[in-house]
Amino acid sequence: MNIKPILEIEKEIIEDFALFDSWEDKYEYIIDMGKKLPVLEDEHKLNENKIKGCQSTVWLVASYNDGRVFFKADSDAVIVKGLISMLIKVLSGHTPTEIIDARLDFIGEIGMMTHLAQTRSNGLLSMIKQMKNYAIAFQSIGNQKTDHK
Amino acid sequence: MCILDLRQQFPILNRMVKGKPLVYFDNAATSQKPQVVIDALTHYYTHYNANIHRGIHTLAEEATMAYEATRRTAQEFIGALHEEEIIFTRGTTEGINLVAYTWGRQNIGTGDEILISGMEHHSNIVPWQILCEEKGAVLKVIPVNDNGELSIDAYKALLSNKTKMVSVVHVSNSLGTVNPVKEMILAAHQVGAKVLIDGAQSAVHLDIDVQEMDCDFFAFSGHKVYGPTGVGVLYGKKELLEAMPVFQGGGEMIKEVTFEKTTYNDLPYKYEAGTPNIADTIALKAALDFIKETGKPAIRAHEEELLAYATAQLQAIPGLTIVGTAKEKVSLVSFVIKDIHPQDVGVLLDNQGIAVRTGHHCTQPLMARFGIPGTIRASFALYNQKEEIDALITGLHKTIKMLS
Numbered sequence: 001m002n003i004k005p006i007l008e009i010e011k012e013i014i015e016d017f018a019l020f021d022s023w024e025d026k027y028e029y030i031i032d033m034g035k036k037l038p039v040l041e042d043e044h045k046l047n048e049n050k051i052k053g054c055q056s057t058v059w060l061v062a063s064y065n066d067g068r069v070f071f072k073a074d075s076d077a078v079i080v081k082g083l084i085s086m087l088i089k090v091l092s093g094h095t096p097t098e099i100i101d102a103r104l105d106f107i108g109e110i111g112m113m114t115h116l117a118q119t120r121s122n123g124l125l126s127m128i129k130q131m132k133n134y135a136i137a138f139q140s141i142g143n144q145k146t147d148h149k
Numbered sequence: 150m151c152i153l154d155l156r157q158q159f160p161i162l163n164r165m166v167k168g169k170p171l172v173y174f175d176n177a178a179t180s181q182k183p184q185v186v187i188d189a190l191t192h193y194y195t196h197y198n199a200n201i202h203r204g205i206h207t208l209a210e211e212a213t214m215a216y217e218a219t220r221r222t223a224q225e226f227i228g229a230l231h232e233e234e235i236i237f238t239r240g241t242t243e244g245i246n247l248v249a250y251t252w253g254r255q256n257i258g259t260g261d262e263i264l265i266s267g268m269e270h271h272s273n274i275v276p277w278q279i280l281c282e283e284k285g286a287v288l289k290v291i292p293v294n295d296n297g298e299l300s301i302d303a304y305k306a307l308l309s310n311k312t313k314m315v316s317v318v319h320v321s322n323s324l325g326t327v328n329p330v331k332e333m334i335l336a337a338h339q340v341g342a343k344v345l346i347d348g349a350q351s352a353v354h355l356d357i358d359v360q361e362m363d364c365d366f367f368a369f370s371g372h373k374v375y376g377p378t379g380v381g382v383l384y385g386k387k388e389l390l391e392a393m394p395v396f397q398g399g400g401e402m403i404k405e406v407t408f409e410k411t412t413y414n415d416l417p418y419k420y421e422a423g424t425p426n427i428a429d430t431i432a433l434k435a436a437l438d439f440i441k442e443t444g445k446p447a448i449r450a451h452e453e454e455l456l457a458y459a460t461a462q463l464q465a466i467p468g469l470t471i472v473g474t475a476k477e478k479v480s481l482v483s484f485v486i487k488d489i490h491p492q493d494v495g496v497l498l499d500n501q502g503i504a505v506r507t508g509h510h511c512t513q514p515l516m517a518r519f520g521i522p523g524t525i526r527a528s529f530a531l532y533n534q535k536e537e538i539d540a541l542i543t544g545l546h547k548t549i550k551m552l553s
Contacts (some may be wrong), residue, residue, distance in 0.1 A: 023167065023500045028551060031493075055508045055523065056492045076522065077490035078552060105271075 003068075003093045010090055010106035012027065017110040026078065033089075034082030040074035051126050056080050058123060062134035067137050068093050071131060083112065084127050091131055096139035100132055150447040156532045158183040158439075162257040169502030172537045177322050177350060177481050177528035178506055179372045183439050186376060189432035200424055202401065209486040216427055219434040220417070223382050226437045227348075227367060228358035233416035234390065236383040237430050242272040243453040244368030244383035245316065247420065248345055249276035251393040252366075253314070256343075259285035262311040264304075264342070266328070267293040267518055271511045273347045274534055277316060293316070293518055297324040297473035319351035323510040323524065324473025325456075325481040328354070334363050343389070349373055353453065353530075354479040356445055359384050375530075376436030383420075390416050396543035397422040444545035447532045455529045459538045466545060472524050481528035483510075486545075489552050491523045497548040503541055 020026045044061045044079040056077035061131040063070045071092045090106070091099050107113060107124070152193050158161050159181045164171050173181060193215070199208035200379035201216050201248035228315060229235060238244045253276075258264065263277045274288075281288045281334040289312075291304045299317075308315075320327050334344045339375045354371035359367050364397055366389075371380040382450040386391075395402060395413055404412040413419050440448070459482050463469055468487035486494065508523040509516045527541060 024551065027497060027500065037452060056490055077492040080490075093480070101322045 006090055006098055006102050007093060010104070010109075013086060013090070013106050014109045016113060025032065030082035030086070032082070033076050033084050033085040034075075034078040034080070035149055036084040037074070037088070038072070044072065045074065051123060052138050053128050055123070056133075058084060058127060060084070060127065060130055060134075062131070062138070064138040064141065067095055067142065069099055069135055071134070073127075081125065083124055087131060089126060096135040099135035104128065150443065150451060150531075152451070152532065152534055155443065156534075158185070159532050160184060160187070162532060166502040166504070167500055172503040172540050174527040174529065174533070174537070174541065175504045176530035176533075177373070177504045177526065179378065180353065180378070180530050181532070183240070183375055183436070185435040185439055186432050187438065188379065189435040190428055192493045193428045193431050198428075201427055202418075205329045209296070210242070212427060212431070215427070215431045215434070219430050219437075220436045222434045226441070226454060227352070227369075227382070227384055228360050228427065229384050229386050230360055234408060236382050236390070236417045237331065237384065237425055238368070238381045239379055240370040240372070240381035241347060241368045242370075244366075244381055245273055245345065245347065246276045247383055247396050248316075248366050248368075248385070249280045251396050251420075252343070252389065253277075253280040253396055254284075255392075257281075257284045257286050257313055259412045260311065261286045261313045262307075262309070263287070264289050264291060264307055264312055264315045264317075264337075266291040266299050266304075266317045268297070268299070268324060268326065268512060268515045269318055270349065271314075271513070272349075273316055273318060273345075274514070277314075286313075287311075290514075293515065296475050297321065297326050298475045299328055299333075299334065301325075301329065308336055308340045308342065310340055312337065312340050314345065315342050316347065317347040318347040318349075320348075320354065320479050321512075321515075322350050322481075323483055323512045323515055323526065324475065325478040325528075326473055326475035327351070327477035327479060330364065330475075331362055338363070350479065352499060353440070354445075354449060356433055365389055370539065371429065371436065374433075374436055375439055376433040379427040380426050380433050387534050390420070395422075399423045401425070404413075424432050439539050443531060451507050451531060452529050452533075455533055455535065455538065456480045456482065459527060459537055459541070462542045463545075466542070466549070469545075470550070471515055472519055472521065480530075483522055483524040485524055486549060489526045489549065493552055494525050494548050496547070497551060498541070498544050501540075501544040501547065503544050505541075 003101050040059055045059050049059045049061050051060055058075045060073045073084045103144045161181050195206045197211040199212040201213040220232055223235045224232050224248050277288055292300050294300055295327050319330055330346055337344045343365040346364045348367050348369040353374045365386050367384040369382055372378040402414050402422040404414050463484055470485050472483045491507035498505055506526045
């Protein structure tokens with residue numbers, strides 16, 4: 001599997017956003033990403049997969065394969081969906097350690113920091129926390145496997 | 150009433166948000182503050198900051214006088230018979246909790262019933278749920294019809310000699326509905342129940358006369374009546390407040406303390422333990438005076454005009470549905486747009502300098518009643534203008550275009 005390092009993907013997103021000179025362009029890009037996010041199957045839209053702390057409903061599922069974490073998500077709000085789509089683009093397919101260590105500075109760089117501050121209404125922070133929690137859980141599974149060898 | 154002159158008195162209205170002039174339509178959450186309120190706060194801290202009631206020095210005397218002056222103004226503001234029926238709280242939520250905790254614990258027993266309505270704010274649900282759980286009492290809910298009005302027939306059918314408390318909202322924060330509280334209070338009293346009116350939204354818009362209304366308790370918040378955050382008022386009929394047990398123990402609320410037995414202070418101090426929020430309470434007077442001077446009838450006339458204008462403009466937007474179409478409404482309008490999540494609308498309006506509230510407005514059961522995750526709510530105050538509603542409409546058209 002050929003996966004670009006997290007920082008490189010972040011850099012690409014920052015470069016994309018640098019082309020936009022208005023808030024409309026930025027949000028249209030995010031909305032577009034939200035619309036393009038692959039549909040999450042209904043079987044995953046369970047209460048246990050919901051992220052708390054969001055005004056909208058966000059479902060996040062993760063799988064662990066070959067030492068790498070893969071995320072899938074959905075939301076009933078399209079901007080939130082776009083934001084989580086960007087997070088998936090950056091984090092999905094990486095190792096638990098890479099995900100845990102990711103600083104995700106691109107969020108500030110592209111001017112989406114306000115979405116981090118509005119923890120109660122927006123929940124971007126909750127999404128990142130949940131993605132990192134999955135990575136931590138998978139890391140411990142990985143460690144256990146190593147221990148058994 | 151000159152709106153431009155009034156706007157001058159609210160310095161925050163001059164600010165820009167994301168490069169655009171602020172359009173503030175989140176007044177039902179908290180209103181902005183006129184300069185007189187800001188000045189009252191600064192003046193207190195600059196000139197006579199002191200702890201109240203016990204000091205014998207000049208500063209303490211001045212602070213005490215200003216603090217108690219607010220009590221008299223609040224008494225007049227809601228038409229209470231006695232000054233000591235005005236208890237200062239942190240806000241409406243604390244007022245309701247105080248009644249549930251004190252009156253409730255003394256008067257509610259197993260099998261008793263407490264009635265609330267289907268349009269209550271969580272603050273007027275949870276304190277009663279806690280009480281019901283503790284006492285084995287039953288919480289019953291007055292249903293809401295499709296227009297967002299309470300069904301008064303259903304309400305009367307729910308009343309019985311088991312009903313001990315009816316706690317209802319005067320004006321719905323999510324829908325704007327004005328409930329017929331006077332009629333509801335009369336019916337509750339006929340079965341011997343007490344009534345608490347949640348006045349968080351009504352105090353700023355409607356003329357409040359607790360004696361004429363004949364409610365037993367009335368609670369409102371300072372920050373929704375152009376006053377500071379962190380101060381509110383609980384009104385209770387004197388005989389009830391006197392008979393109720395104390396809420397919090399501490400300084401101020403005592404008469405005499407020994408390790409064997411403590412006697413409690415008289416009303417209203419019995420319910421004001423500890424050093425109160427002196428500065429904000431003092432500044433609340435400036436807010437109430439400001440409303441009185443501006444005149445509630447003039448404010449209401451202006452806000453009704455805004456509501457009618459906004460309602461007509463919003464209804465013309467394809468796919469938009471207004472939630473809450475009661476005959477009696479105050480100046481807020483809640484709506485949903487087909488296939489668009491309220492949160493997306495809130496984010497894109499914010500980028501256009503327009504502040505609305507999106508979400509469930511702390512009334513999740515009401516949202517469930519209408520089968521929606523939440524609404525977009527625009528709530529108006531005396532300083533809002535038609536031009537701002539035009540900006541909202543333009544903003545909504547742009548928002549919808551971006552999202553579809």
